[in-house]
Amino acid sequence: xSLVPKFLRAAPPRPxxxxxxxxxxxxxxxHNGAEAGAGVLGYLDERTGASPFLRGFLxxxxxxxxxxxxxxxxxxxxxxxxxxxxxxxxxxxxEPDPTRAYTxxxxxxxxxxxxxxxxGMHRWGATVMIVLLFLHMGRTFVFGxxxxxxxxxxxxxxxxxxxxxxMGLTGYLLPFDQRSFWATVVGVNINxxxxxxxxxxxxxxxxxxxxxxxxxxxxYALHMLLIPGLIAALIGAHLYLVAKLGTTAPPWMKAxxxxxxxEEI
Amino acid sequence: MADLPDKHKRKxxxxxDRNVPGAFEGxxxxxxxxxxxxxxxxxxxxxxxxxxxxxxxxxxxxxxxxAPETWQDVGGExxxxxxxxxxxVMSLVPSIGEAGKTTVYIRRFDPGRDAERNSDLPYVxxxxxxxxxxxxxxxxxxSQRFVCPCHGGVYDFEGKVDGGPxxxxxxxxxxxxxxxxxQVGDRFSVNSELERFPHPRDPSNHLDxxxxxxxxxxxxx
Numbered sequence: 001x002s003l004v005p006k007f008l009r010a011a012p013p014r015p016x017x018x019x020x021x022x023x024x025x026x027x028x029x030x031h032n033g034a035e036a037g038a039g040v041l042g043y044l045d046e047r048t049g050a051s052p053f054l055r056g057f058l059x060x061x062x063x064x065x066x067x068x069x070x071x072x073x074x075x076x077x078x079x080x081x082x083x084x085x086x087x088x089x090x091x092x093x094x095e096p097d098p099t100r101a102y103t104x105x106x107x108x109x110x111x112x113x114x115x116x117x118x119x120g121m122h123r124w125g126a127t128v129m130i131v132l133l134f135l136h137m138g139r140t141f142v143f144g145x146x147x148x149x150x151x152x153x154x155x156x157x158x159x160x161x162x163x164x165x166x167m168g169l170t171g172y173l174l175p176f177d178q179r180s181f182w183a184t185v186v187g188v189n190i191n192x193x194x195x196x197x198x199x200x201x202x203x204x205x206x207x208x209x210x211x212x213x214x215x216x217x218x219x220y221a222l223h224m225l226l227i228p229g230l231i232a233a234l235i236g237a238h239l240y241l242v243a244k245l246g247t248t249a250p251p252w253m254k255a256x257x258x259x260x261x262x263e264e265i
Numbered sequence: 266m267a268d269l270p271d272k273h274k275r276k277x278x279x280x281x282d283r284n285v286p287g288a289f290e291g292x293x294x295x296x297x298x299x300x301x302x303x304x305x306x307x308x309x310x311x312x313x314x315x316x317x318x319x320x321x322x323x324x325x326x327x328x329x330x331x332a333p334e335t336w337q338d339v340g341g342e343x344x345x346x347x348x349x350x351x352x353x354v355m356s357l358v359p360s361i362g363e364a365g366k367t368t369v370y371i372r373r374f375d376p377g378r379d380a381e382r383n384s385d386l387p388y389v390x391x392x393x394x395x396x397x398x399x400x401x402x403x404x405x406x407x408s409q410r411f412v413c414p415c416h417g418g419v420y421d422f423e424g425k426v427d428g429g430p431x432x433x434x435x436x437x438x439x440x441x442x443x444x445x446x447x448q449v450g451d452r453f454s455v456n457s458e459l460e461r462f463p464h465p466r467d468p469s470n471h472l473d474x475x476x477x478x479x480x481x482x483x484x485x486x
Binding site: 098099176181182185186188189190192193195196198199200202203204206207208209210211212213214 | 323324326327330331357358360361362363364365398399400401415465466467468469470479480481483485486
């Protein structure tokens with residue numbers, strides 16, 4: 001009896017191999033390694049049925065003319081993942097309390113090992129994500145990739161843009177220095193300038209009539225829980241539609257095709 | 266033609282007439298439909314039981330008064346005069362330390378200059394919160410004006426708008442004298458005639474003409 005589970009054990013030699021010369025150690029290692037890998041993947045695939053989905057998702061056909069501009073969406077998503085990862089680790093040291101937020105942020109920068117790097121990645125990554133997002137949006141617009149049947153994906157993208165900007169607004173307060181404080185005061189009051197609902201929206205953001213004890217915790221909860229969750233879910237929907245509908249060829253490819261047809265006539 | 270089914274004929278509302286298996290006499294809703302509806306209703310009730318309290322928890326501060334009435338001692342009566350403003354630091358939100366403090370400019374009420382408005386208040390306490398977007402204004406004695414650093418709002422000696430984007434004069438605070446000490450109370454907003462609005466409005470909210478009805482008083486103030 002072996003302790004190794006059955007699916008991880010090397011398969012018994014095939015009948016054809018059994019008759020021939022004994023395999024060299026190198027051949028045996030190659031054979032066992034390949035079988036072990038196939039065994040684990042096969043185990044997972046048999047129980048999830050993921051491979052047809054993954055094959056369709058990862059190896060889907062792309063139109064002729066697909067170029068580097070088509071990577072901007074993936075780049076934006078990578079920026080989001082990088083923000084999520086660095087954000088989770090920043091949350092281990094950050095304290096969302098009005099009297100301690102600034103000192104904890106300064107502690108991260110000045111004392112925590114690699115704190116300056118991680119905080120810097122989060123701070124600059126935020127800008128990178130916004131820039132990439134708008135480049136991706138511009139590519140979609142200029143290439144006409146928002147047209148039928150992809151309108152819904154454009155709408156999801158616009159919602160993602162708004163959510164990303166909300167991440168910028170809520171995250172800006174967290175260092176709690178003079179710049180963040182006054183920028184947030186002004187930002188909330190811009191919301192308050194909307195008629196009828198504006199002042200209520202400002203009260204919701206501040207958690208009261210004045211910038212108070214709950215304002216920072218509110219912004220922190222929105223910044224690290226609510227909005228990232230929504231963004232992750234909507235990225236899932238966005239990708240599902242991309243895989244389902246496929247990508248569009250650049251507009252000049254269509255023009256070439258038309259001229260070809262004319263030549264054929 | 267007679268044996269073709271009539272598309273416009275309404276189906277009977279009784280399950281027995283529609284040949285649903287196991288139909289009861291007089292039954293109109295199938296048990297499948299009833300169970301589906303029941304499961305959805307239970308799910309909805311269960312979601313509402315945690316969803317609505319959570320929503321109320323988050324939205325609550327919009328509907329309760331969050332700034333309690335306070336009076337803060339800012340100095341003796343001799344510390345202030347009618348000619349110029351004296352800056353005083355007071356605490357608006359005591360629980361959050363430095364971030365909850367604000368500067369207030371105070372001078373004695375001048376019957377000649379201040380005419381009829383707010384004559385029940387012995388001192389004029391001007392809030393430094395700009396009526397445009399809430400940046401801190403400062404008083405410049407040489408020009409007798411309040412100036413905002415953010416977007417160029419300018420106010421005259423009484424806090425009325427002199428230029429720039431602000432939509433109404435600077436807010437003020439209630440004042441009183443107790444045992445020879447000047448005390449500063451709650452904030453109130455004023456319109457361009459310096460008429461008092463007891464519920465302070467957010468910066469950027471108009472208080473004149475028809476505009477004022479677009480920015481009603483909120484329960485939180």
